[in-house]
Structure formats: structure tokens, C-alpha cells
Amino acid sequence: MGLDVVVWWDKNDNNWKVFDDKCPHRLAPLSEGRIDQWGRLQCVYHGWCFDGSGDCKLIPQAPLDGPLVHSFSKACVGVYPSTVQNGIVWFWPNTDPQYKDILTEKKPPYVPELDDPSFLGETFTRDIPYGCDFLIENLMDPSHESSDSTQENSAKTPPRKHLFVFYCIPVSPSNCRLICLAPRNFTLWIDPFITRWMHHVMQNLVIDSDMYLVRVQEEKLMKAGPSNWHKVCFVPTKADTMVTLYRTWLKKYAGGQVVWGTQSIPSIPPKEQLMDRYWSHVVHCSSCTSAYKGLNALKISFQVFSVALVAILGATKPGMISIAARNTLAVAAILCFVGSKWLSHFIYKNFHFHDYNHAFK
Numbered sequence: 390m391g392l393d394v395v396v397w398w399d400k401n402d403n404n405w406k407v408f409d410d411k412c413p414h415r416l417a418p419l420s421e422g423r424i425d426q427w428g429r430l431q432c433v434y435h436g437w438c439f440d441g442s443g444d445c446k447l448i449p450q451a452p453l454d455g456p457l458v459h460s461f462s463k464a465c466v467g468v469y470p471s472t473v474q475n476g477i478v479w480f481w482p483n484t485d486p487q488y489k490d491i492l493t494e495k496k497p498p499y500v501p502e503l504d505d506p507s508f509l510g511e512t513f514t515r516d517i518p519y520g521c522d523f524l525i526e527n528l529m530d531p532s533h534e535s536s537d538s539t540q541e542n543s544a545k546t547p548p549r550k551h552l553f554v555f556y557c558i559p560v561s562p563s564n565c566r567l568i569c570l571a572p573r574n575f576t577l578w579i580d581p582f583i584t585r586w587m588h589h590v591m592q593n594l595v596i597d598s599d600m601y602l603v604r605v606q607e608e609k610l611m612k613a614g615p616s617n618w619h620k621v622c623f624v625p626t627k628a629d630t631m632v633t634l635y636r637t638w639l640k641k642y643a644g645g646q647v648v649w650g651t652q653s654i655p656s657i658p659p660k661e662q663l664m665d666r667y668w669s670h671v672v673h674c675s676s677c678t679s680a681y682k683g684l685n686a687l688k689i690s691f692q693v694f695s696v697a698l699v700a701i702l703g704a705t706k707p708g709m710i711s712i713a714a715r716n717t718l719a720v721a722a723i724l725c726f727v728g729s730k731w732l733s734h735f736i737y738k739n740f741h742f743h744d745y746n747h748a749f750k
């Protein structure tokens with residue numbers, strides 16, 4: 390939402406806290422700070438410390454016999470009202486004290502299945518290089534979702550329950566974050582064989598499949614003017630009803646777009662950067678990071694084996710080992726080399742960049 394926030398665990402209150410990411414002293418980012426031994430958030434620039442209410446508890450440079458400058462209201466950090474629901478930290482995007490108790494009156498949308506232990510499913514997040522409004526439009530568009538095999542599967546299993554829950558978070562112009570959950574109350578025979586990172590590889594592929602299309606779509610609508618969506622888009626069939634209603638709603642309440650003030654959308658980056666998976670997902674995901682490291686270690690092992698086997702073959706004089714043994718070593722060296730090359734390609738394609746092309750699917 391264009392807000393810089395620092396989210397930290399307050400062990401004294403046993404709760405997550407969401408603060409303005411701006412030290413009241415000289416505006417250094419508190420997200421670069423640390424939690425001190427008393428569980429307070431400490432700015433690492435000059436060491437000011439703040440408790441979970443945003444009150445300043447220590448200014449190291451203030452003389453002990455001087456005025457209690459840390460107790461001045463200007464020494465406090467802005468605190469966003471926050472709560473945890475469905476395992477997600479939510480915050481009200483305003484630090485004005487009048488909203489201090491807002492979350493007792495207004496609750497984020499609650500999905501009971503996400504807290505139901507009889508449901509299982511993976512959480513997936515990805516930073517998306519186009520606007521939140523376009524992500525929502527993309528996800529609520531049945532005419533393109535109907536070609537998605539996961540939708541077909543869930544439609545074939547009416548007695549069982551399989552939900553798709555999407556949280557779309559506006560971050561900055563042409564940037565948003567998707568949190569996707571798919572709880573279901575049944576298992577499949579294949580479940581034990583599909584690890585979390587494999588699920589994520591598939592979900593990244595689904596996201597990438599529309600990435601470039603939607604980013605270009607956004608660029609064109611921005612040029613035409615977001616409030617002109619109904620004029621520049623021709624939506625004559627029933628299949629577009631949801632999207633049309635959504636755009637009508639967005640125009641009525643927000644002039645057709647998420648309002649970012651003076652900020653404008655950046656130009657479209659090269660595809661390799663636009664669809665990069667490493668920085669938009671892998672580094673934030675413990676499962677994918679482990680798999681990435683493990684597969685890279687395997688690749689390097691293959692390379693080392695391959696070189697070692699070639700070295701052994703080179704150092705072995707004719708007659709020292711049988712021809713069959715020599716051939717076996719040569720084949721093993723080739724297999725290790727091919728294996729390392731294949732892994733290198735696999736890692737790049739699944740953890741960095743997959744140039745999804747609809748024309749070849």
C-alpha cells in the first residue's frame with residue numbers, strides 16, 4: 390500500500406507488532422534494527438529503543454541527569470493496529486491513535502477452513518510485478534481459469550471440499566504480493582510424493598503463464614486511463630460478467646485504480662527480470678531455498694565426480710585396469726557430466742526463470 394512498515398515479534402506481549410519503518414530520531418529504517426535483550430525494537434543507527442506500544446524507552450545519548458527526552462511524544466514510533474488471523478498478520482493502514490481499537494470493530498475476512506485441522510494444503514506467496522487490481526481481475530476471470538486443470542479436478546470431486554483462497558496485497562505501483570492457500574479436506578494417493586517445493590514449482594508456473602500478458606495489459610490500460618476500462622475493453626459475453634462487475638466496483642470506489650498519489654508505474658522490464666522466480670519467491674520460501682541449495686550441491690558433486698573420473702582415467706596406464714573397468718569409468722564420467730548439465734538447466738528453469746510461451750503449450 391505504499392507504506393514502509395517493520396513487522397516484529399514482541400516477546401513481552403507475545404504478539405506481532407507493525408510499526409512505521411521510520412525512526413523518529415533521524416528517520417533511519419527500523420527494519421534494519423535488532424531486538425534488544427529486553428525484547429524491545431532497537432534502531433541500529435544511534436540505539437534508540439522502543440517497546441511494543443511504540444513508546445521510546447531509551448535514548449543512549451541522553452544524559453541521565455537531564456530532561457526525560459525519551460518520554461516526549463515526538464520520540465514515539467507510529468504503530469499500526471494489527472492482529473493475527475488465519476496465520477496471517479493483518480494491519481490497519483493508519484497509525485492515527487483514533488484507530489487504535491479499530492480491529493475490535495472491524496475484522497479481516499475469516500476463512501474457517503484455514504484453521505480447521507481436518508483440512509490440509511500449502512501456503513504459497515509470490516511478489517508479482519503488476520498491479521493488485523490486475524491480479525484480482527486475473528484471478529476472478531472464469532473464462533481463462535476454466536482451462537486450468539486444477540479447476541477441472543476440483544469440479545470433478547463435488548462431495549469433497551477444495552478451496553482456493555487468494556490474498557492480493559497492493560505494494561507499490563505495478564507491484565503486489567499474492568498469498569495463495571488451497572485447503573482441502575481429502576487426500577490424494579500422490580500427496581506423499583509431492584514435496585512443498587514441487588507444489589511451489591507448479592504454482593509458479595501457473596503464475597508465470599499469464600505474467601507477461603497481464604503486465605502488457607496493465608501498460609495499455611494505464612495509457613488509455615484506468616477509468617476508461619469500459620470504453621477500451623469489449624466484453625460482450627457472460628463469461629466476462631465478474632470482471633466487468635469488478636471493474637465497475639473499482640471505478641465507483643477508487644476511480645478505476647489503486648491510487649498511488651504521484652507515483653507512476655515503471656516501464657516493463659525484460660522478461661527474464663519480469664518473471665524472475667528467485668527474488669520474488671525462492672528467497673522468501675524455506676522449502677524452495679533448501680531444495681535450491683540441495684540441488685546445487687548435487688550439481689557440483691556431479692561435476693566433481695565427472696572431473697575426478699576423467700583424471701583417474703588419464704592417470705591410469707593401459708593394462709592397469711581392464712577395458713571393461715575403463716569403459717565403466719568413462720560412462721560414469723559422461724553420466725555425471727550430463728547429470729550436472731541437466732540439473733543446471735532444471736535449477737535455472739524452476740528456480741530462476743521459465744520463459745512460458747502459450748503458443749508452445
Ligand code: FES
Pocket residue numbers: 412413414415416417432433434435436437
Ligand atoms: S536514527 Fe534511529 S536512533 Fe538515530
